[in-house]
Amino acid sequence: MASLDDLKKRILSVKSTQKITKAMKMVAAAKLRRAQESAERGRPYSEKMNNIILNLSDGISNKENAPKLLSGSGNDKVHLCVVMTSDRGLCGGFNSNIIKKAKNYFAKLSKDGKDLKIITVGSKGNDQLKRAYSDKIIANISFKDSKHANYFDANKVGKMIIEKFEAEEFDVCTIFYNQFKNVITQIPQAQQIIPLNVENSKENNAEDSYEFEPDEDEILGNLLPKNISTQIFKAMLENSASEQGSRMSAMDNATRNAGEMVDKLTIEYNRSRQAAITKELIEIISGAESL
Amino acid sequence: MSEEFKIEIIDPEKLFFSKEGITEAVVPAYEGEMGILKDHISIISFLKPGIITIYAESLEEKFYVEDGIVEFKDNNLSILTSSIFNLKDAKKDKLQDLLNLAEEEANNTEINDQSKYLINQKIEVLKSLN
Numbered sequence: 001m002a003s004l005d006d007l008k009k010r011i012l013s014v015k016s017t018q019k020i021t022k023a024m025k026m027v028a029a030a031k032l033r034r035a036q037e038s039a040e041r042g043r044p045y046s047e048k049m050n051n052i053i054l055n056l057s058d059g060i061s062n063k064e065n066a067p068k069l070l071s072g073s074g075n076d077k078v079h080l081c082v083v084m085t086s087d088r089g090l091c092g093g094f095n096s097n098i099i100k101k102a103k104n105y106f107a108k109l110s111k112d113g114k115d116l117k118i119i120t121v122g123s124k125g126n127d128q129l130k131r132a133y134s135d136k137i138i139a140n141i142s143f144k145d146s147k148h149a150n151y152f153d154a155n156k157v158g159k160m161i162i163e164k165f166e167a168e169e170f171d172v173c174t175i176f177y178n179q180f181k182n183v184i185t186q187i188p189q190a191q192q193i194i195p196l197n198v199e200n201s202k203e204n205n206a207e208d209s210y211e212f213e214p215d216e217d218e219i220l221g222n223l224l225p226k227n228i229s230t231q232i233f234k235a236m237l238e239n240s241a242s243e244q245g246s247r248m249s250a251m252d253n254a255t256r257n258a259g260e261m262v263d264k265l266t267i268e269y270n271r272s273r274q275a276a277i278t279k280e281l282i283e284i285i286s287g288a289e290s291l
Numbered sequence: 292m293s294e295e296f297k298i299e300i301i302d303p304e305k306l307f308f309s310k311e312g313i314t315e316a317v318v319p320a321y322e323g324e325m326g327i328l329k330d331h332i333s334i335i336s337f338l339k340p341g342i343i344t345i346y347a348e349s350l351e352e353k354f355y356v357e358d359g360i361v362e363f364k365d366n367n368l369s370i371l372t373s374s375i376f377n378l379k380d381a382k383k384d385k386l387q388d389l390l391n392l393a394e395e396e397a398n399n400t401e402i403n404d405q406s407k408y409l410i411n412q413k414i415e416v417l418k419s420l421n
Binding site: 041049233 | 299301302303304305306320321322325332333334335336337358360362364369371373
């Protein structure tokens with residue numbers, strides 16, 4: 001059994017760890033609120049953007065002349081995957097969940113005989129992927145210096161993707177990120193952004209007759225690159241809210257575990273203290289008796 | 292009043308400006324300035340660098356934009372843009388910075404005609420502001 005001194009030291013060290021995790025939880029909670037707010041504030045933009053694109057792509061008369069960002073390059077050979085993770089650790093399963101999702105997807109792609117290219121956003125993803133996929137990673141972007149997700153950063157990523165698409169370096173682009181549901185649940189998402197999936201366009205086509213100036217194709221050509229950046233920005237916002245939420249619950253658990261450990265150690269400490277006293281007493285008494 | 296409509300200017304990070312009771316808005320659409328009054332036909336267009344002017348009963352607001360999308364529908368004018376600021380808040384040196392940046396870009400010979408046109412437009416607008 002460990003000596004009294006050792007136990008004391010361990011209790012102290014667990015207690016100071018608990019202090020740290022508690023502080024991290026508080027910080028994450030404060031940041032989470034901010035991240036959630038900005039995610040909510042950013043929602044109208046991407047929703048409007050989506051609506052307009054739906055309206056436009058409904059109106060497009062000739063699908064063959066549609067911009068390539070919408071219709072695709074005609075091939076389905078090279079897949080670009082943008083894996084968005086955090087720059088910092090200690091956030092529970094946040095990063096591993098994205099990576100797991102991404103790796104499953106990669107495995108499926110290679111089974112289907114597709115070529116794979118990876119862009120990692122955030123250093124944690126790069127760390128985890130570079131062992132197995134170092135030859136596939138073509139770029140790693142990290143925004144360690146930016147305090148919170150901003151559109152400027154998203155635009156940089158977006159521009160890079162579009163440049164690569166125009167240089168015909170890939171055919172399909174998918175982004176991986178965590179969607180924020182609530183503090184304890186974040187859902188890893190794979191979203192295809194090139195070519196764009198135009199869904200549920202059935203709802204609102206009949207009565208909407210828009211005037212376009214200039215024509216649909218040109219507006220779409222102007223709008224789609226912006227939409228890429230918008231989607232990435234949305235993913236970044238969701239990701240940062242998820243990261244903080246995940247960190248908060250992870251740190252909450254850690255604090256609770258540390259508390260339990262302190263309790264257990266304190267009991268053990270008291271027990272051995274009492275045992276030592278009892279032992280001393282027995283020694284004194286048996287010493288006295290033997291006289 | 293019945294001659295009014297609603298405007299929403301949204302940038303990626305927040306709802307930038309929202310107001311009801313607008314009587315007229317002038318936006319720098321790609322093919323020329325476009326004035327919008329109530330009951331305008333539904334329209335989608337995109338913006339070139341320029342000034343958005345909004346008139347309400349006792350108010351006139353001017354915004355500088357570099358790009359964006361305008362949608363007008365059911366007397367709702369939505370403007371999506373990633374670069375906008377209110378001219379009231381703009382500092383002289385900020386405008387000068389933007390102008391310098393734009394001129395630098397214009398000297399880049401590798402850009403295509405369309406972006407060249409947009410940059411020249413931007414320089415013109417910024418010059419008129421300074």
